[in-house]
Amino acid sequence: MSEGKFVKPRSGRPEPVQVIKQRRDAALRALVHGVPYIQFLGIEFDRRGDELTALLPFDNKLIGNPLLPALHGGVTAAFLEVTAIIGLSWVTLWEEIESGRIDPQNLVAGNLPRLPKTIDFTVDYLRTGLPRDAYARASVNRSGRRYASVHVEAWQDNRSRAFAQATGHFLMPRQSG
Amino acid sequence: MSKEKMARQFTEAIPHARALSMQIDHLGDGIVEMSMPYDTKLIGDPETGVIHGGAVYALLDTCCGAAVVCHPASKGGTATIGLRIDYMRAATPGQTIRTRAECYHVTRSVAFVRATAMDDDTDRPVASATGTFTVEGDL
Numbered sequence: 001m002s003e004g005k006f007v008k009p010r011s012g013r014p015e016p017v018q019v020i021k022q023r024r025d026a027a028l029r030a031l032v033h034g035v036p037y038i039q040f041l042g043i044e045f046d047r048r049g050d051e052l053t054a055l056l057p058f059d060n061k062l063i064g065n066p067l068l069p070a071l072h073g074g075v076t077a078a079f080l081e082v083t084a085i086i087g088l089s090w091v092t093l094w095e096e097i098e099s100g101r102i103d104p105q106n107l108v109a110g111n112l113p114r115l116p117k118t119i120d121f122t123v124d125y126l127r128t129g130l131p132r133d134a135y136a137r138a139s140v141n142r143s144g145r146r147y148a149s150v151h152v153e154a155w156q157d158n159r160s161r162a163f164a165q166a167t168g169h170f171l172m173p174r175q176s177g
Numbered sequence: 178m179s180k181e182k183m184a185r186q187f188t189e190a191i192p193h194a195r196a197l198s199m200q201i202d203h204l205g206d207g208i209v210e211m212s213m214p215y216d217t218k219l220i221g222d223p224e225t226g227v228i229h230g231g232a233v234y235a236l237l238d239t240c241c242g243a244a245v246v247c248h249p250a251s252k253g254g255t256a257t258i259g260l261r262i263d264y265m266r267a268a269t270p271g272q273t274i275r276t277r278a279e280c281y282h283v284t285r286s287v288a289f290v291r292a293t294a295m296d297d298d299t300d301r302p303v304a305s306a307t308g309t310f311t312v313e314g315d316l
Binding site: 034035036037038039040041060061062063064065066070072073074075077078079081082112114115117118119120121122123124125128 | 190191192193194195196217218219220221222223224228229230231232234235236237238239242256257258259260261262263264267
């Protein structure tokens with residue numbers, strides 16, 4: 001996907017970079033902060049162009065094994081699933097914002113797009129989740145009109161040593177219009 | 178210590194299980210039933226109030242792990258190797274989620290588990306899970 005689809009103002013000059021960044025970040029924040037469960041887990045998203053990295057800051061309530069201690073497998077799964085759903089929504093949303101079909105102000109005002117629904121989700125636990133921050137990135141393998149397939153990887157200290165990965169299928173929200 | 182007591186302690190000592198108010202309703206040989214009350218902080222779809230699939234996943238994972246621990250062949254500890262969940266329908270907002278997990282086969286190193294999640298309408302499951310878990314000695 002190209003990062004260069006600027007919405008040009010009437011003068012024909014590209015918009016200032018801060019305006020574009022602010023619009024994209026506001027849309028992302030609205031999408032993420034609109035979901036209570038994402039807030040409960042404390043997940044945030046870092047955006048570079050259209051690429052998202054999910055962040056799960058460590059918190060004691062995320063512990064599943066207090067003796068090791070280790071992150072709860074359910075937390076890891078939820079983190080991966082949230083990353084997949086937001087990643088999938090963001091692909092659609094990005095195109096709609098960049099083409100001007102959606103006004104980010106609308107999103108900020110609470111008119112959020114319907115989110116994809118999980119059909120199935122399979123998590124592969126590769127290593128113990130350590131009691132520290134975790135990161136994840138989703139890649140959309142296929143996104144059709146009705147169904148999508150998404151792969152997600154989560155890591156902690158080393159990007160090349162994933163502690164969990166998952167694949168899920170999602171039902172896409174009905175397109176308006 | 179009995180397997181039941183161990184499984185109960187195992188689960189109640191989990192901070193994340195407490196954070197989601199998970200509760201053990203029944204413990205048997207390799208069979209565990211758990212529940213998690215509805216809470217607005219678990220909402221995944223703000224428009225409908227339906228809880229996030231991730232919260233159902235966490236409950237199913239905990240329930241499956243507990244079923245492994247209280248299987249007669251268990252040595253006390255376990256960790257998830259892989260877990261797949263199929264979401265059949267949205268859980269009805271406001272209703273408690275109940276899960277039942279059965280550890281149906283255990284080898285020296287791997288435990289096999291299946292589970293279902295229900296809300297008040299027990300004729301139509303919300304989700305089902307199948308998973309593999311490690312068989313470990315002392316925690």
